Amino acid sequence: MTIALYARSTADNGTEYIQLIYNLLKKESVELIVYRPYLNYLQKSFNFTLNLNTFNNSEELISKADYVISLGGDGTLLETLDFIRKSGIPVLGVNTGRLGFLASVNKDDLQKALQQLLKEKFTLDKRELIELSGCESCFGDVNYALNEFTIHKKDSGAMINIDVFVDDVFLNSYFADGLIVSTTTGSTAYSLSCGGPIMVPDSDNFILTPIAPHNLNVRPIVISNTKSLEIKVSGRSESFNISLDSKSTQIKAGTSLFLKKADFRFNLINLEGQHFFTTLRNKLLWGIDKRQ
Numbered sequence: 243m244t245i246a247l248y249a250r251s252t253a254d255n256g257t258e259y260i261q262l263i264y265n266l267l268k269k270e271s272v273e274l275i276v277y278r279p280y281l282n283y284l285q286k287s288f289n290f291t292l293n294l295n296t297f298n299n300s301e302e303l304i305s306k307a308d309y310v311i312s313l314g315g316d317g318t319l320l321e322t323l324d325f326i327r328k329s330g331i332p333v334l335g336v337n338t339g340r341l342g343f344l345a346s347v348n349k350d351d352l353q354k355a356l357q358q359l360l361k362e363k364f365t366l367d368k369r370e371l372i373e374l375s376g377c378e379s380c381f382g383d384v385n386y387a388l389n390e391f392t393i394h395k396k397d398s399g400a401m402i403n404i405d406v407f408v409d410d411v412f413l414n415s416y417f418a419d420g421l422i423v424s425t426t427t428g429s430t431a432y433s434l435s436c437g438g439p440i441m442v443p444d445s446d447n448f449i450l451t452p453i454a455p456h457n458l459n460v461r462p463i464v465i466s467n468t469k470s471l472e473i474k475v476s477g478r479s480e481s482f483n484i485s486l487d488s489k490s491t492q493i494k495a496g497t498s499l500f501l502k503k504a505d506f507r508f509n510l511i512n513l514e515g516q517h518f519f520t521t522l523r524n525k526l527l528w529g530i531d532k533r534q
Contacts, residue, residue, distance in 0.1 A: 244273040245359075246307035247321050251283030254338045255313050257290050259352065263311065268354050271432060275306055297325075297445035300429060304329045309359065309511070316431070320487045323508060324384050332366055334359055334511040337402075343430045344388075344510065346521050356514055363514040369427045369443055371504035372486075380484065380491045386504045387486035389428030393475055393499075394420035394453065394483045396492065401456055402477035408469050413450075416460060420453035420483075423471060423501055427436060427508075428510075430522075438462040443518060448501075471501040 245267060249255040260276065275295045284290035297303045302445060303310070303325045310333045312319040319335040319342075324391040326333065335345030336352055347355045358364060373386040395402045404416040409453060421493050424433035424450055426441040430532035434440060439462060448469070474496070475482050481492045484499070493499070 243308050243360075244275060244306050245296060245312060246275050246303050246310045246323065247280075248277045248318070249280045249311060249313035250318055250321075251280055253287075253312070253347045255280070257288045259313055259349070260290075261292070261340065262292070262352060263356065266353060267360075270360055271416065272360065275303075275308040277524075281508065282464055298470070300325045300327055304331065307331055309375045311336060312345060313338060314345065315342045315346045317474070317488055319344045320388055321437075323386075323388055323487070323507075324489075326508075327384065328506045330509055332509040333509045341526060344427070344523055346516060347513065358513045360513065365512045367443065367510040367512040368507040369510055370425055371445065371508055372425050372448070373468075373502055373504040374424065374484075374486060374499060375502075377484070377493055380493065381486055381489055384489070385486070386425075387428075387489075388425065388508050389431045389487050390422050390424040390433060390485075391501055392420060392422050392432065392453075392485045393473065393486070396475065396479045396481055396483050401454075401483060402475055402479070403430070405474040406450065407472040408465060413463075414460070416452050417457065418452040418455040418460070421473070422449070422451040423451060423473075424449040424451060425467070430525075433462070435464075439464065440522070448503075457486060469502075473499045473501065475499075476484075 264274050275297050278298045279294040312322050312335045322333050322474040335344035336347045338349045371386045404421045405414045423431045426443045426445050429441040433449050436451045436453050437450050446467050447464050448467045449464050452460050476495055481494050
């Protein structure tokens with residue numbers, strides 16, 4: 243068995259975590275491979291001396307790894323999608339930051355989580371993704387997202403007009419700063435901060451959430467993710483910003499974009515005893531009386 247470790251080069255992801263992971267996996271005769279830029283960072287910043295095998299790109303990871311550990315927060319876990327792509331390699335998210343819905347394993351529980359992983363005491367939480375077309379040069383081969391697709395005005399001034407069609411039927415013209423098309427996984431991310439609803443991950447929906455709409459009666463709407471969407475944007479600017487999770491680029495006004503459910507899923511490792519409702523309660527402090 244081979245386990246890959248992906249992490250950003252930040253002080254939060256210090257040597258204590260990789261040392262713990264290495265020691266435990268070595269006892270179980272499991273190979274550890276590490277993202278090369280992260281290992282370089284540890285060697286340079288902390289004089290880390292372990293000589294570990296590494297990966298630099300998607301091809302190297304897919305050819306070697308049985309599982310991936312994402313060390314960081316939700317943003318770090320989203321980045322693993324660029325490496326695992328359609329391979330289906332399961333990902334375990336370990337949270338070394340603050341709020342995390344995807345990276346649900348607390349850093350203090352890392353050793354216990356690794357033991358459960360090695361003993362296969364987990365289920366796979368198969369998360370739906372959203373796929374973009376109509377802009378083939380925008381994101382290359384990774385034209386899909388786990389959380390959301392977003393279109394946003396480029397300038398700080400004028401709002402933009404976003405026409406949305408669902409299965410070729412006109413839904414609405416959104417006059418707003420932008421629009422979020424979220425998966426159920428992404429319902430607890432950008433969409434939630436803009437007033438969108440929380441959705442259970444297996445509910446098979448898309449959420450359309452306007453960003454600062456001009457008309458206050460324009461509210462988020464939930465549709466089945468078996469539907470396909472077409473989006474056309476116009477406004478005073480000649481170009482607009484679009485993003486898939488943390489990746490972003492610009493498109494020209496008048497471009498037609500198409501969104502649908504991807505034909506594969508992201509396998510998130512759900513350890514024994516974990517549940518989405520438990521994560522909600524812990525992260526959102528539900529049921530906790532904060533009154534003095």
